[in-house]
Amino acid sequence: MSDGNFNTQLLSHGGFASGVRAGEARMKQRATAAFFDVLINDCGFCEDDARTLCAKLKACLDKGRQ
Numbered sequence: 001m002s003d004g005n006f007n008t009q010l011l012s013h014g015g016f017a018s019g020v021r022a023g024e025a026r027m028k029q030r031a032t033a034a035f036f037d038v039l040i041n042d043c044g045f046c047e048d049d050a051r052t053l054c055a056k057l058k059a060c061l062d063k064g065r066q
Contacts, residue, residue: 028061 032054039050 028058031061032058 039045
């Protein structure tokens, strides 16, 4: 009968943390893609300017994680 404790060896090593990092990376990709679409379709930016601004957004998002 279990006393409420469990064997931590049964859990995968670092699975939760890697899942969180993968989720964060995917959300950054989605945010950057949505920002690009808004710049092109709604604001009328050319693709080169939109890509430059998306790169700046990505840099800001990466900097916020540190």
